[in-house]
Amino acid sequence: MNYNMAMDYIHNKNRLGTRPGTDTITELLRRLGNPQDDCKCLHIAGTNGKGSVFSFVQEILMEAGYSVGRYVSPTILDYLERFQINRVNMDKDTFCCLLEKVRFQADRMEAEDKGCPTAFEIETAVAFLYFKERKVDYALIECGMGGITDATNVIAHPVCSVFASISMDHMEFLGNTLTEIATQKAGIIKPNSRCVSAPQKAEVIKILTDTCDTLQTDFCCADDSMVSNVDMSLEVTRFCYRGQAYEISLLGEHQIMNAITAIEVVKGIRGVNKQHIANGLRKTKWVGRMTKVSDKPLIYVDGAHNEDAWKYLRKMVNKYFTKRKIIYIIGVLKDKEYDKMILLLSDTMDYAVTITPPTQRGLDKDILAGLLREQGIICATADDSAAAMELAKAQIRSEDDVILVCGSLSFLSDYLIKSI
Numbered sequence: 001m002n003y004n005m006a007m008d009y010i011h012n013k014n015r016l017g018t019r020p021g022t023d024t025i026t027e028l029l030r031r032l033g034n035p036q037d038d039c040k041c042l043h044i045a046g047t048n049g050k051g052s053v054f055s056f057v058q059e060i061l062m063e064a065g066y067s068v069g070r071y072v073s074p075t076i077l078d079y080l081e082r083f084q085i086n087r088v089n090m091d092k093d094t095f096c097c098l099l100e101k102v103r104f105q106a107d108r109m110e111a112e113d114k115g116c117p118t119a120f121e122i123e124t125a126v127a128f129l130y131f132k133e134r135k136v137d138y139a140l141i142e143c144g145m146g147g148i149t150d151a152t153n154v155i156a157h158p159v160c161s162v163f164a165s166i167s168m169d170h171m172e173f174l175g176n177t178l179t180e181i182a183t184q185k186a187g188i189i190k191p192n193s194r195c196v197s198a199p200q201k202a203e204v205i206k207i208l209t210d211t212c213d214t215l216q217t218d219f220c221c222a223d224d225s226m227v228s229n230v231d232m233s234l235e236v237t238r239f240c241y242r243g244q245a246y247e248i249s250l251l252g253e254h255q256i257m258n259a260i261t262a263i264e265v266v267k268g269i270r271g272v273n274k275q276h277i278a279n280g281l282r283k284t285k286w287v288g289r290m291t292k293v294s295d296k297p298l299i300y301v302d303g304a305h306n307e308d309a310w311k312y313l314r315k316m317v318n319k320y321f322t323k324r325k326i327i328y329i330i331g332v333l334k335d336k337e338y339d340k341m342i343l344l345l346s347d348t349m350d351y352a353v354t355i356t357p358p359t360q361r362g363l364d365k366d367i368l369a370g371l372l373r374e375q376g377i378i379c380a381t382a383d384d385s386a387a388a389m390e391l392a393k394a395q396i397r398s399e400d401d402v403i404l405v406c407g408s409l410s411f412l413s414d415y416l417i418k419s420i
Contacts, residue, residue: 003092006099007079013119020149024115028125029154031105035125035132039069041155042265045143045185046164048309049198049258052250052286053164054140056262060280061138062086064272069136071127071152073120073144076288076303076413083127085134098126098133120144121151138269148187161189161217162265163197164258166204167308182207191215194268198261199224222260230256234292234320244274246281251290251320254312288412290316297396299403301415305333310341313406317348325401327392329382329415330372331355332407334363339371346375351395353380353388357408385414 001009029036042057044050051072061068068086075081083090102125106117117125124144131139138159143150166182182204189195189211197208199222212219229245230253231238238247241260248259259281266272288303290313304313317326328349332338352372354365365381372379382388392403405415 001096001100001103003096006092006096009099009103010079010119010122013117013122016116016118018120018145019118020146022149022151022153024109024117025121025124025151026154027109027114028102028105028117028121029128031108032102032125032129035128036154037156038132039128039139040137041139041141041158042160042162043141043143043152043155043158043188044162044164045147045150045166045188046162046198047167047181047306048312049164049254049261050142052255052258052289053162053198053261053265054142055250055286056248056259056281056284057162057265058087058140058280059284060262060266060272060277061269063276063280063283064269066137066271067135069127069131069134069139070142071124071131071139072142073123074409076409077416082123083130085131085136090130094130095126098129101129102126118151124151124154143185143188146187147185149184150188153188155188156190158188158190158193160265160268161193161195162261163195163200163208164261165198165254165308166200167306179203179207186211189215189217191217193217195219196261196264196268197221198257220264222257222264224257224260227256227260232319244278246278248281248284250284250286252312252316253319254315255289287416288409291416293415294403296399297393297401297403298399299405299415301405301412303409303412304406305336305408307337307340307344310344310406314344314348317345317404321348321402321404325350325395325397327395327401327403328352329355329385329388329392329403329405330368330407331357331365331411332363332368333357333359333361333410335361336363338363338368342371342375346372346377349377351378351380351392353382353391355382355385355388355411357410359408359410362408362410385411389415 058068070084073082080089109115141152226242229240290302293299304310354368356362356365369379369381380391
């Protein structure tokens with residue numbers, strides 16, 4: 001199998017879509033020797049911030065001298081970005097070799113009518129095999145969606161179950177209330193273990209604490225009341241947590257919350273000291289999260305793709321771009337609450353260019369443009385990312401003007417990879 005054949009196989013499997021449940025992945029991993037049982041895993045669920053929290057954790061653990069595997073999805077820059085060790089993507093040959101092993105067992109399962117693994121289940125199996133074979137010290141595993149029925153929820157004894165911010169998203173799978181969604185995500189908590197959460201709404205905290213009490217698992221919530229001396233600029237954010245000074249390059253108040261969550265996570269890991277934490281936080285980068293891609297003109301790219309993320313984005317716009325003209329390039333998915341998202345940002349938009357994200361779930365650019373015009377926004381549509389950027393640049397009148405690209409992660413790579 002070469003890499004093109006491997007990607008064809010994955011694309012074909014993607015047609016199966018999302019199928020909640022762990023029976024199929026459990027059987028697949030059993031046939032592969034249960035590699036997940038040989039990895040020290042930290043497992044994270046949540047709606048927004050999973051990637052940022054584990055980016056901080058990854059850098060801190062690397063500062064402490066550990067080998068760190070990381071499994072993420074979706075990815076922005078490259079498919080193999082989802083399988084990393086110490087920030088280095090898996091190479092194509094290794095991926096083909098591991099996928100061949102997984103495909104062999106997946107094909108046998110189908111032939112025996114024992115299940116038909118989805119692309120995400122196959123990728124999850126590849127990740128566990130990779131981390132086992134490379135003998136990483138720690139594997140950071142991100143839920144794809146939800147928790148209890150997510151394909152990653154096969155870790156029997158996690159080092160820590162971690163929760164980023166939980167809010168409304170994927171309601172068609174997880175439930176229509178915050179309590180229902182939090183209950184689904186709490187399904188990754190395991191008995192007699194350790195659990196750490198980002199600051200959450202009271203109803204979410206109740207679900208997490210009740211679950212931990214039932215399972216006799218230690219629970220810790222990052223304490224935002226212990227954050228002080230916050231100083232934020234477009235270059236760096238400085239703050240104190242529990243009396244200790246830190247700085248991060250990720251922008252926004254919500255990134256402070258993600259950072260203090262990471263601090264609480266690594267406190268339970270032997271060999272991590274205060275200097276490792278400070279150095280790791282300072283070095284952390286997470287592409288696509290308010291990333292500056294150009295100085296002239298000023299262009300930022302942010303993967304805000306749901307209502308809560310747009311709330312964070314609005315705060316950042318108000319903090320960093322006060323009294324500046326802001327030209328938006330926006331593409332959203334049709335299964336998101338885009339009507340609410342528009343209301344959150346419409347009064348910050350001086351001009352907008354809409355694009356249809358290159359996925360079956362992408363909302364048509366004309367529909368999005370129509371909704372923006374209803375809010376009084378001057379708006380244009382573009383057939384592709386390059387055309388959208390040309391339209392946005394044509395609106396620049398001053399060096400203080402800002403182009404802000406946001407929405408679905410599926411099209412952000414066009415602006416992060418290519419020269420603009």
